[in-house]
Amino acid sequence: MADMLTDLLxxxxxxxxxxxxxxxxxxxxxxxxxxxxxxxxxxxxxDSDSVVPLVDELARET
Numbered sequence: 463m464a465d466m467l468t469d470l471l472x473x474x475x476x477x478x479x480x481x482x483x484x485x486x487x488x489x490x491x492x493x494x495x496x497x498x499x500x501x502x503x504x505x506x507x508x509d510s511d512s513v514v515p516l517v518d519e520l521a522r523e524t
Contacts, residue, residue: 506515
């Protein structure tokens with residue numbers, strides 16, 4: 463009985479650790495993507511001296 467409980471706790475621990483690792487990696491990937499996209503969008507707004515590219519991006523994302 464104690465061995466089963468120990469195994470269960472180990473599996474739960476592995477599950478939590480993999481979930482957290484996936485969450486952190488996903489957050490980093492999405493943050494990098496949207497930071498890059500924001501810089502491109504900011505450059506477009508600067509070049510056109512308008513906020514129209516920002517409005518277009520917001521319409522595309524929703």
